[in-house]
Structures are given as structure tokens and as C-alpha cells.
Amino acid sequence: MSTAPLRVADRIGHRFRSPELLQQALRHRSAGVPHNERLEFLGDALVNLVVAEALHARWPKADEGTLTRARASLVRESALAELARRLELGDRLELGPGELKSGGHRRDSIxxxxxxxxxxxxxxxxxxxxxxxxxxxxxEPLIDDLPTGRAEKDPKTRLQEWLQGRQLPRPSYQLVETRGDDHARVFLVRCDTTEPALTEQAEGASLRAAEQLAAERLLLKLEKK
Structure with missing residues (x-):
């Protein structure tokens, strides 16, 4: 019998009374049932609640918009994936042959x-x-790294505000390509501005993630001009 769940339990600081729950949490749907999608649904709500509660307590003077942006920056896919890496979950995931071959244990979405x-x-x-x-x-270390009482706005918002502040037209976003299986979909998005005429492309595991990255790249280009 594998000792991987026990090692993960040591790493996360919680010893499971029901080890089968941990095993299910680490089983991707490509590996068969029971897989972790229902637990993921529950965990998504819990993560948002834990983070929202912490921000609400720590930043008593922050308004709703600031709290919302802070929470979004903490629970975005890339941030959660980095936490999973720190817990060494990737090496413990149970994946199907296709996902193993394609390096699914390193993919942010998984x-x-x-x-x-x-x-x-x-x-x-x-x-x-x-x-x-x-x-x-x-x-907590991620919360501590946020500017006190405010959070960095997402790239799409910053790009739009940069353009609006100079009375320039808003950017546009276009889905260029979607590829991959349903559980490993990749989106290619293009972001365009007309004044000045610039374009950038980016890929992401979700349409929103691809748009944000494309906006960030285009904003960097604008700021260098």
C-alpha cells in the first residue's frame, strides 16, 4: 500500500481520520472514480470564505472593491497552483496515462x-x-505581501484605466483559438488597442486567465513606449 497519502498529511499538517478523503482529493478524473471534482467544488467555496474572512478582519477600513480585488489575487489559479507546489501535491497526484504523459502534475489548472x-x-x-x-x-504570507489596505488591480482593469486616463479607446479582446481536451483546455486570446495600434497574445487555462495575461503584456508594451 502506498505511503504517499501519509507523507502528504505530514506536509499539510493534518492527519486524516478518513484517509480515503485525502486519496480522493489527490485523484484526477483522468484516473477514474471517485475523483476530486466534487471536493474541488466544496473547497473552492471554503478557500474563498477563509480568505475573505481573513481580509475582512485584517483590513477594517478597506472598502468592498479593495477586499474583492485582494481576494481575487489570492485565490486565482496561479496562486493556488503555487501553494499546491509548496505542499508538493504534484508528485502525489493520481493521474491517468494521458495526463501523466503530458505532464499534468505540473499544470496550474490541475x-x-x-x-x-x-x-x-x-x-x-x-x-x-x-x-x-x-x-x-x-x-498568511501572501496576505502579508499585499499592500496594506489595498490590492493591486488586475491587468485588464489597469490597462483600461491607463487608456481612459489618456482619453484613448478601450481595448478589445478576441478568442483566437481553443484547443485540448475538456479537462485540459487551453485558450489563446488576442488583446488589441487602436490608439496606439498594438496587439498582444497569450494563452491560459481559462478565457479570463488568457485575457488577463494578454492585457498585462500589452500594458507593459504601452508603458515602455
Whole structure:
């Protein structure tokens, strides 16, 4: 019998009373059932709640928009994937042959989903209070790194504000290509401005992620001009 779940339990700081929950959290749907998608659904809500609660307590003077942007920056796919890497979840994932061959254990979307599934599994195993006690310390260094009382706006917002501040037309976004299987979809997006006439492309595991990255690249180009 594999000792991987036990090693992961040591790494995350929670010993599961029901080890099958941890095993399910680490099983991608490509590996068969039961997989981690239902746990991911639960964990997504829990992560948002834990982070929102922490921000609300730490930033008593921040308005709703600031809190929302801060939460979004903390729970975005790339941030959760990085936390999954710190917990070494990638090496413990159970993947089907296709995902193993394509390096699924390194893909942000799969890692972020596994992270959320893990949070859901902890909640079902020990309740919300224990879940919060385990999960919140993972986010605390990220919260500490945020500018106090405010959060960096996302690239699409910053690009639009940069253009509006100079009375220039808003940018446009176009989906260029979608490829890959349903569970590993990749989106290619183009971002264009007319004044000045510039364009940038970017790929992402979601349409929103691709748009944000394309906007960031175009904004960097504008700022250098």
C-alpha cells in the first residue's frame, strides 16, 4: 500500500481520520472514480470564505472593491497552483496515462483543482474550524505581501484605466483559438488597442486567465513606449 497519502498529511499538517478523503482529493478524473471534482467544488467555496474572512478582519477600513480585488489575487489559479507546489501535491497526484504523459502534475489548472479538493477534504474530515486552522497559515504570507489596505488591480482593469486616463479607446479582446481536451483546455486570446495600434497574445487555462495575461503584456508594451 502506498505511503504517499501519509507523507502528504505530514506536509499539510493534518492527519486524516478518513484517509480515503485525502486519496480522493489527490485523484484526477483522468484516473477514474471517485475523483476530486466534487471536493474541488466544496473547497473552492471554503478557500474563498477563509480568505475573505481573513481580509475582512485584517483590513477594517478597506472598502468592498479593495477586499474583492485582494481576494481575487489570492485565490486565482496561479496562486493556488503555487501553494499546491509548496505542499508538493504534484508528485502525489493520481493521474491517468494521458495526463501523466503530458505532464499534468505540473499544470496550474490541475494543481489548483487539487489544492481546492484538499481543502474540501479537510473540511469533511474534521469540520470548518480545523479546516480554517490548517488552511489560513498557507495564505498568511501572501496576505502579508499585499499592500496594506489595498490590492493591486488586475491587468485588464489597469490597462483600461491607463487608456481612459489618456482619453484613448478601450481595448478589445478576441478568442483566437481553443484547443485540448475538456479537462485540459487551453485558450489563446488576442488583446488589441487602436490608439496606439498594438496587439498582444497569450494563452491560459481559462478565457479570463488568457485575457488577463494578454492585457498585462500589452500594458507593459504601452508603458515602455
Amino acid at each position: 494543481l489548483a483543482d487539487a489544492f481546492e479538493a484538499l481543502v474540501g477534504a479537510i473540511h469533511l474530515d474534521a469540520g470548518f474550524e480545523t479546516c480554517r486552522e490548517v488552511v489560513l497559515p498557507w495564505f
